[in-house]
Amino acid sequence: MRRVVLDVDTGIDDALAILYAVASPALDLRAVTTVVGNVPADVAARSSLAVLARAGAHHVPVAVGATRTLAGAGPRPGPTDHGPDGLGGVLMPAGTDPSYDDPATVLRATADGGPVTLVGLAPLTNVAGTAAAATDLVLVGGELATEEPPEPNAGHDPVATARVLAGDRPTTLYVADVFQEVSVPPADVARVRSSGQPAASLAGELLAVRRAHLVGDAGALVLLTHPHLFHVEPRRMGQVGGHLTETDDGRLLDVVVGVDAPAVATAFVETLLLT
Template identity: 45%
Template sequence: MTEQPIPVIIDCDTGVDDALALLFAVRHPGLDLRAVTCVAGNTDVDGVVRNTLTVLEVAGAPGIPVARGAERPLIEAVRVAAHVHGQDGMGDLGLPAPARRPVDVDAVTLLRREILASPRPVTLIPTAPLTNIALLLRTHPEVTRNIERIVFMGGAVATGNATPVAEFNVWHDPEAAAILLTAEVPITMYGLDVFQRVNVQGADIRRLRASAEPGARLAGALLAHRPSAPEPDGDDPSGGLGDAGAVCAVVDPAGLTTRPLPVEVSLAPGAGRGQTIVDRRPRPGEAEIHGGAPQRRHLVDVGLDVDVERYVKLYLETVERDQDRS
C-alpha cells in the first residue's frame, strides 16, 4: 500500500534557499504542499510574495495558494539580507514577474484555513523569521490540534551568522521565535549547525544549470549564487542547500540526527539578543538547584548532525525528476 503524501505548509521569506526549498517541496511525491505563506526577512514582504509566485510558476505548480503575511517583526524593524540574496531576494537573476497574484486573505487566515481543513495533521515548515507562525499560534491556538509537527529552519547550537551567537531568522524576530518554542506540538530545530553543512558540488550545479527543464535550471542558478565552504572563492565552488535541507528532513527524518533538548531564546537587549540557548548539560546545574531557573522547560528535537550525501542525493533526484512521471 502506497503511503499518502505528508500535508505540508511552508512559511518563507523567499530568498535564494527558500526558493530551493519550494522547488523540492513541489516536486517530491511524498509531500502535499497545501499552501505557502510569506513574511518579511530576506527581502521585503512584497518581494517575498513576488519571488514565491515566480518560483511556483517556474516549478510547474502555479495553483498552490500563496498569501502575504507580516511586513515587519513583532517589535523590531525590518532588516533584510540583500547582501546575501541580492536586491530582489533571488540573486538578481532577472526572473520574470509572476502571472498571478496572491490569494485575497492574509497569511494567518490562510494558515488557519488550510491547517484545519486538512484531512490529516499538517507539518509546518517555517524557513523564515517566525512572525506569521507566532501570530497564528496566539490568534488561533486551536490549530495545534491538527499540526503534526513544526520543522523550522532557525537557531544555532554553536555559532550564529547574524551575530556571533544568533542565527538570522531568530535574530530577526526573537519574540516570535520564543512564542514558537512554547507551542504544544512537536518541534524540530534545523539550525545553522546542520544548515551550513549540506552543500551541492560544482559538477552537479553545472549539470542543473545546463538542464532543459526550467525548474532544474533555476535550482542550478540559485545554487551557483550561494557558494559555500570549504572553498567559496575557488574555481569550482559548491552551493549550499540551506533552507531546502529542512524540507529534506521532513521527507527523510532519518538523515538528521536530533536530540530532545531544552531551547530558549534570549530576548534581552545586547550582544546575546536572538541567541537560541540550547541546554546540552547531562544534569542540572547550580541555577536549577538553587531555584533560579524555570522548572518547566519545553523540549525541542535539535538537529546536531546530518547525513550530507544522503540529503544532497535526495535533493538532486527530486528536482531533476521527470515531470511527466511526477
C-alpha cells in the same frame, strides 16, 4: 503524501525549498506564506509566485504575511547574496499577484483537510500567530554553537521566537550548525542547471549564485522526506542574549544535531531531477 505549508522570506534557499517541495512525490505543497526577513514580505511573495510559475505549480496560493516583526523591525539590513529581489539576480518572469489573506486563515483552511506541517524557513513572526492551526512545526533557526551575531531567523524577531517556544505544538528545529554543512558539488550544480527541466534548471541557476552552493533552508524539506539521513535528539532550547540555543530551563524540542551532508545533497538533486 505529507501536506505542508511553507512560511518564507524568499531568498535563494527559500526558493530552493519551494522547488523541492513541488518536485518531491512525498510532499503536497498546499500554500506559501511570506514574512519580512531577507526582503520585504511583498517582494518575497512575488518572488515565490515566480518560482512556483517556473515549476508549473500555478495552483499553489501565496499570501503576504507580516510586513514588520512583532518588535517593529523591517527587512534585515545590509547586503546579502540574496540581492534586493531575494533571488540573487536570477532573472525571473513575473508571477501572478499574491493574496493578502491572513496566514492563520490560510493555514486553518489547509488544516481543515487533514494534518498539515508548517515549515518555517524565516523569522518566526507569522509562525507565532499560526502555529496553533498546524499539526506540527519544522523550523529553520537557532544554533548549538553560538556565535555573533545570532542566527538570523530566530534572532530577527525574538518576541515571536519566545511566543513559539511557549507553544505546545510538536516542533523540530533545523539549526544553523546543520544548515551550514549541506552543499551541492559543482558538478551536480551544472547537471541540474543543464537538465532542461524548468524547475531543476532554475534550481541550478539559484545554486550557481548561492554562497558555497549551500542547500540552506531546503535541507529542512529533505529532512521530511529522508529523515534517516539526519540525527535528531531532544534538546532543551531557549533564548539567551538574542540566541535561540541550548539552556537548562528551555523547552524540550527535537533538534537536528547531525547530518549525512553528501547524502542529503544527493537526495536534493535527484528529487529535483524527477520533475
